[in-house]
Amino acid sequence: MGxxxxxxxxxxxxxxxVWAIVKTVQSGASTGAxxxxxxxxxxxxLLGLIIWFLAGPKG
Structure with missing residues (x-):
C-alpha cells in the first residue's frame, strides 16, 4: 500500500x-498587503503560491 x-x-x-503564509506574516509589508x-x-x-514566490513581499 503506497x-x-x-x-x-x-x-x-x-x-x-503554510511556509508562504508564515513568511508573509513575518515580512515588513503593510497589513493590507x-x-x-x-x-x-x-x-x-498553487497559483497563489507561484505568484507569491515571484512577486510577494520579501524579507
Whole structure:
C-alpha cells in the first residue's frame, strides 16, 4: 500500500502554502498587503503560491 502521488503533492503544496503564509506574516509589508497575499494563497493554493514566490513581499 503506497501513498498516492496526488496525496504527496497535496501534502507538499500544503506545507509550501503554510511556509508562504508564515513568511508573509513575518515580512515588513503593510497589513493590507499581508492580508491580500494570505487570501490569495488560501483561495488559489498553487497559483497563489507561484505568484507569491515571484512577486510577494520579501524579507
Amino acid at each position: 501513498i498516492e502521488v496526488g496525496g504527496i503533492f497535496g501534502l507538499l503544496l500544503l506545507v509550501a502554502n 499581508k492580508v491580500f497575499w494570505i487570501v490569495l494563497i488560501l483561495l488559489l493554493p
